[in-house]
Amino acid sequence: MTLPQRVLLLDNLLMWLGFFMIIPLITVHFVSGLGWAAGAIGLVLAVRQLVQQGFTVVGGMLGDRFGLKPLICLGLLVRSLGFASMAFADTIPLLMASAVFAALGGALFDAPKSAAIVLLTPPEQRPRFYALQGVTSNVGMALGPLIGTLLIPYGFQAVSFMGAACYVLSLVFSFLMLPSMKVTEKKxxxxxxxxxxxxxxxxxxxxxxxxxxxxxxxxxxxxxxxxxxxxxxxxxxxxxxxxxxxxxxxxxxxxxxxxxxxxxxxxxxxxxxxxxxxxxxxxxxxxxxxxxxxxxxxxxxxxxxxxxxxxxxxxxxxxxxxxxxxxxxxxxxxxxxxxxxxxxxxxxxxxxxxxxxxxxxxxxxxxxxxxxxxxxxxxxxxxxxxxxxxxxxxxxx
Structure with a gap:
């Protein structure tokens, strides 16, 4: 397995770890801890998903035009800032804004990261690579809520900052170790x-x-x-x-x-x-x-x-x-x-x-x-x- 492929797998682990460290704890903190309406928090989470998946095509189009690595790195930066800003959300509008900002970060890096996998893995390797990616996803999904639960006694701010740190770390690895990639040599x-x-x-x-x-x-x-x-x-x-x-x-x-x-x-x-x-x-x-x-x-x-x-x-x-x-x-x-x-x-x-x-x-x-x-x-x-x-x-x- 090449170094860029290993970096993509490490990125995937860090992304899922940071995501599931924060998202499941949003309901615990804001509903169970602060007594906010469950319907309002559900709306925040639904809007976050719609924004990220709905605008992912924009990240993909920009990746085709300007290269994949810059969009991956920009998206990771925006996602980390969005999750970190949740630490200061004390109203529904602020939480919604933080969630939407984090979603836009995901929309920027999601499709370029997927395109990078297509470019960096030969077709015969893809089934096994995607299986390994699934393993890293599920490890992150399992460990994220556990780490978040251990951190929540220190405040939701600690959870937010630690989740954001996962994306910052992924940004560092991506910036230093991923090659410059365009979907084709010619525009x-x-x-x-x-x-x-x-x-x-x-x-x-x-x-x-x-x-x-x-x-x-x-x-x-x-x-x-x-x-x-x-x-x-x-x-x-x-x-x-x-x-x-x-x-x-x-x-x-x-x-x-x-x-x-x-x-x-x-x-x-x-x-x-x-x-x-x-x-x-x-x-x-x-x-x-x-x-x-x-x-x-x-x-x-x-x-x-x-x-x-x-x-x-x-x-x-x-x-x-x-x-x-x-x-x-x-x-x-x-x-x-x-x-x-x-x-x-x-x-x-x-x-x-x-x-x-x-x-x-x-x-x-x-x-x-x-x-x-x-x-x-x-x-x-x-x-x-x-x-x-x-x-x-x-x-x-």
Missing amino acids: PKGSTFQGLKMALQDRPFIQFQTIQMGFFFLWVQVNVALMLHATQHGGTSLTAWVYGVYAGFTSVLQYPIMKYASKKWSSQTLLAAGVASMALGMGLMGFTHEPLTILLCTAVFAFGNLLAAPSQQTLIAGLTPPERAGTYLGVAAFPLAIGGFLGNALGGAMFDFGKAIHFVTLPWVVFFVVGSITAVLIYQFRATQAQKEEPAASTAV
């Missing part, structure tokens, strides 16, 4: 917006992104439906176990499983199987009330995610023309913006509605149906696009 033809038009008119690419909304609708439920169900049937101790099983399962098993599976099956097959497993875990959850069975269903869901997440990234890379990598990968953030927003908004609402109509399994039925349809559509997309994507698929296994 792409046409204006920056021509790249956006090209991506939006790329029918297979847009078709795949539309399908991925179903994947992200399920993916965000680890922070919504799974937490609600665990709290209802086991309290906060069970939620910690669910979170630990999910993050630990994928951290330990994702790389060895993907290293083997990517040699046997195409990324399309693995993605379809992964989403189907996620749907199955969610469907079975509606019939579970005991902690052990809830954890078993969580493991089924986590197994699906460890197959689906790196396979999805590999497929997107295969559909992305190198000369427009930043813009394409910016557009690829929209499924998370839309699917994630709907998953967050409807996940909890369906629990309340299901209780009101005496159909408590309603959310789990919906999750299973959405996941099953998504898995079928992914498989059909593989069948109809096989000839076009044959080179990308063959290098991914």
Whole structure:
């Protein structure tokens, strides 16, 4: 593995560590600690996600035009300032402004970082690289809340500054060790917006992104439906176990499983199987009330995610023309913006509605149906696009 590849993995670990050190603690501090309205904090978090994913395409377009490294470094700087400013947020408008500023930082570095992976990893290495990236993500996801919890007795300011420090450290590594990168040696033809038009008119690419909304609708439920169900049937101790099983399962098993599976099956097959497993875990959850069975269903869901997440990234890379990598990968953030927003908004609402109509399994039925349809559509997309994507698929296994 090359030094730039190692730096990208280290960056990813630091980003997820800093993010999950702060974001989960926002609710704990401002709602439980200060007594702010939960709805207001939920709005802050929802706006943060929409801003970051909605503006990621801008970061990608700028990366195509001015180079990837400057956008990565600028985004890391802005994100660190946004998180640090949360230490001084004593009103909802100030917290919202800090969250939006942090989101803009993420929008600047997200697509360029993804484009850098495409440029710095040969196609045959990508499935395993994305699996390793998933491991670093889950390690950061597991350790971030733990470190934040240890720091919260010293005040939320300590949490904010430590989370921001992770991004400053990532900025230093990126600035010193990442090479200068452009998506192509020659400037792409046409204006920056021509790249956006090209991506939006790329029918297979847009078709795949539309399908991925179903994947992200399920993916965000680890922070919504799974937490609600665990709290209802086991309290906060069970939620910690669910979170630990999910993050630990994928951290330990994702790389060895993907290293083997990517040699046997195409990324399309693995993605379809992964989403189907996620749907199955969610469907079975509606019939579970005991902690052990809830954890078993969580493991089924986590197994699906460890197959689906790196396979999805590999497929997107295969559909992305190198000369427009930043813009394409910016557009690829929209499924998370839309699917994630709907998953967050409807996940909890369906629990309340299901209780009101005496159909408590309603959310789990919906999750299973959405996941099953998504898995079928992914498989059909593989069948109809096989000839076009044959080179990308063959290098991914």
